[in-house]
Amino acid sequence: MTLIVTDLGVARGGTPVLEGLSFSLESGKALILRGPNGIGKTTLLRTVAGLQPPLxxxxxxxxxxxxxxxxxxxxxPTLTVAENLTFWASVFGRNGIEKALDGFDLQSLRDRQAGALSAGQKRRLGLSRMLVTGRPIWIMDEPTVSLDTNSVSMFADAVRAHLGQGGSALIATHIDLGLEAEVLDVGPYKAKPPEIDDFDGGFL
Amino acid sequence: MIALLLRDLRLAFRAGGGFGLGLAFFLIVTVMVPFSVGPQPELLSRIAPGVLWLGALLACLLSLDRLLALDWEDGSLDLLATAPLPLESTVTIKALAHWITTGLPLVLAAPVLGVLLNLPLQGFQWLVISLLLGTPALSVIGTFGAALTVGLKRGGLLMSLLVMPLYVPTLIFGSEVARRGAEGMTVQTPLLLLAGISAASIALLPFASAAVLRVNLR
Incomplete structure (x- = not known):
């Protein structure tokens, strides 16, 4: 399953942020997005995920x-770790959350309420959700926020295993995950500011 | 879909889920009416159907701002939108969960509160039937209002202003059924209109709710 993005332009809050972006993502590959804050990485990921229409x-x-x-x-917060995961698994029409719990070392926390987890543990639970969806293309926005080094390598292992099964991943991150992945710096694709017409142009 | 319904019900019954808030509000409003209009049994029995309907409507309105806002805040609405479930069925299930946790308890509590307001005996049956037919419409219309205001911080008041006018037809025909029933008159016309409003809302509004939700998620 190949994800192909052609000449994409995206806007945040009505302002164009990125334009002319093209890439393709084949199965078994990962693509890391880099770029300064505010450049539009999140907007790009939301557009690719279908949450907002491209410009x-x-x-x-x-x-x-x-x-x-x-x-x-x-x-x-009031559901347990296992209940949260089971819910997402059944929304995606799948069952079996054990692999996801193992993959992110959550077995010992499975009956803990999600509200009682630490920030890093919550993140691990959020990431383990990707494993229960069974979807081939993972789109992740800064997945390593609040993870310790150990958890980051756990996450990298999960991504590697996913790629090994023919999946693919599009990840926006600022740190080095140690993955053999292409890196795309979105900085050069920054949208030019719109040309300013005569100020009464809209009235003519 | 069933997973989503079960999750919403489970969340409602767990701590801080808000189950029973609407019911308690309904109870308090109804109990306070005799204090404000005075303890005259004839007067109370005349206004009982209208008061009970208005109380149920306000109780329903009270719980609406939790309907989608909580899922919006913690990001699960984004994730649900990318899930295989179409947004139309997501909002339908949300409305159903809202009805089960809010509307149904109101229907069941109404006869008890009818006793407090000296509702005539022949009115009980029609009060329950009218609420049973009308409260699903209240939940579905309310879901539409919640979808409209989902991205707004503290949009609860704005949502009430938007939803109240949409509730007017349901209120008119619902309390008309209850009133005519209590006075022993024939109820067929308002009953059919009430059922029609409910059927049309349930059939059409999920599409509108899903459409505005898509716009709000951008």
Whole structure:
């Protein structure tokens, strides 16, 4: 399953932030997005995930193929770790959360309420959700925030295993995950400020 | 879909889920009416159907701002939008969960509160039937209002202002059924109109809710 992005332009809050962006992501590959704060990495990922329409250009091969992990993990504080994961597994029509619990060392926390987890543990739970979706393309926005080095390598192992099974991953991050992945710096694709017409242009 | 329904119900019953808040509000409002209008049994029995309907409507409104806002805040709405479940069925399930946790308890509590307001005996049956037919419409319309205001901080008041006018037809025909029932008149016309409003809201509004939700998620 190949994700193809052609001449994509994206806007945040009505302002174009990135334009002319093209890349393709084949199965078994990972692509790391880099760029300074505010350049539009999150906006790009949300567009690829289908949460907002592109300003121009096309995204192909993403429909019903992607699992998206945002800044917030979508956890319910009053549900236990296992209940949170089971819910997401059944939303994606799958069952079996044991592999995800093992992959992120959550077995000992499975009956703990998600509200009682530390920030790093919550993040691990949020990331383990990717394993229960069964979707081939992972789109992740700064997945390593609040993770310690040990958990980061746990996460890198999970991504590597996913790539090994023919999946692919599109990750926006500022740190080195130790993955053999292409790196795309989105800085050069920054949208030019819109040309300013005569100020009464809109009235003519 | 069933997983989502079960999750929403489970969340509602757990600590801080808000189950019973609407019911308690309904109870308190109804109990306070005799204090404000005076303890005259004839007067109370005349206004009982209207008061009970208005109380149920306000109790329903009270719980709406939790309906989608909580899922928006913790990011699960984004994740649900990228899940295989279409947003239309997500909002339908959310409305159903809201009805089960808010509307249904109101229907069941209404006859008890009818006793407090000296509702005539023949009115009980029609009060329950009218609420049973009308509260699903209140939940579905409310879900639409919640979807409209989902991105706004403290959008609860704005949502009430938007939703109240949309509740007017349901309120008119619902309390008309209850009133006519209590006075022993024929109820067929308002009953059919009430059922029609509910059926149309349930059939059409999930599409509108999903559409505005998509816009709000951008």
């Amino acid at each position: 121009k250009g096309r995204v192909e091969g993403a429909e019903d193929q992607i699992a998206y992990a945002a800044h917030s993990d979508g956890l319910k």
